[in-house]
Amino acid sequence: DAGITQSPRHKVTETGTPVTLRCHQTENHRYMYWYRQDPGHGLRLIHYSYGVKDTDKGEVSDGYSVSRSKTEDFLLTLESATSSQTSVYFCAISEGGPDYGYTFGSGTRLTVV
Amino acid sequence: AQTVTQSQPEMSVQEAETVTLSCTYDTSESDYYLFWYKQPPSRQMILVIRQEAYKQQNATENRFSVNFQKAAKSFSLKISDSQLGDAAMYFCAYRSASGANSKLTFGKGITLSVRP
Numbered sequence: 099d100a101g102i103t104q105s106p107r108h109k110v111t112e113t114g115t116p117v118t119l120r121c122h123q124t125e126n127h128r129y130m131y132w133y134r135q136d137p138g139h140g141l142r143l144i145h146y147s148y149g150v151k152d153t154d155k156g157e158v159s160d161g162y163s164v165s166r167s168k169t170e171d172f173l174l175t176l177e178s179a180t181s182s183q184t185s186v187y188f189c190a191i192s193e194g195g196p197d198y199g200y201t202f203g204s205g206t207r208l209t210v211v
Numbered sequence: 212a213q214t215v216t217q218s219q220p221e222m223s224v225q226e227a228e229t230v231t232l233s234c235t236y237d238t239s240e241s242d243y244y245l246f247w248y249k250q251p252p253s254r255q256m257i258l259v260i261r262q263e264a265y266k267q268q269n270a271t272e273n274r275f276s277v278n279f280q281k282a283a284k285s286f287s288l289k290i291s292d293s294q295l296g297d298a299a300m301y302f303c304a305y306r307s308a309s310g311a312n313s314k315l316t317f318g319k320g321i322t323l324s325v326r327p
Contacts, residue, residue, distance in 0.1 A: 202256035
């Protein structure tokens with residue numbers, strides 16, 4: 099299994115502040131994803147990447163940006179955090195073809211107060 | 212766009228008994244994959260079982276099996292001999308077979324509790 103780590107695991111921040119979440123993988127998988135998980139909504143795709151400097155929007159991308167300057171790191175930034183962005187954020191990688199599903203990080207619980 | 216529906220938000224089962232979690236999906240594609248993920252209180256997302264749409268045989272992994280009805284677009288998960296460790300949230304997910312860059316689409320999840 100690929101090593102995939104997210105940091106931080108928990109974070110509390112104030113409304114209006116910028117926040118960056120980090121996802122790091124130990125293998126050179128091309129495809130990486132950011133999801134958010136909210137009660138009653140399941141997991142929803144925020145942004146994804148298909149290579150260094152190649153990213154695209156998912157279904158709930160407003161208020162978020164991403165960057166991928168190295169294969170192993172995929173950063174998610176909340177430019178100005180709002181209470182509606184309080185959520186659990188998951189990073190995932192696709193280790194092979196579509197039959198593999200995804201491998202997920204352990205998640206970041208973000209609270210915006 | 213594909214959609215995945217899990218209409219039951221919660222279910223409960225007695226330990227050692229069998230429970231079935233329902234999932235339906237909507238797609239116009241003929242080739243795709245379906246998955247069930249388990250999320251225990253630790254928050255980790257764990258792949259339980261996968262099914263390829265072109266395979267008529269239902270997938271089985273130990274106590275977990277699926278009932279895949281392609282025409283009805285139904286993909287239910289059966290857990291036999293339920294154990295306390297099965298208590299978790301379960302997500303059904305869809306992924307197109309169109310390529311390695313296809314995205315996973317999730318249902319809203321169902322919380323399963325196991326009564327001792």
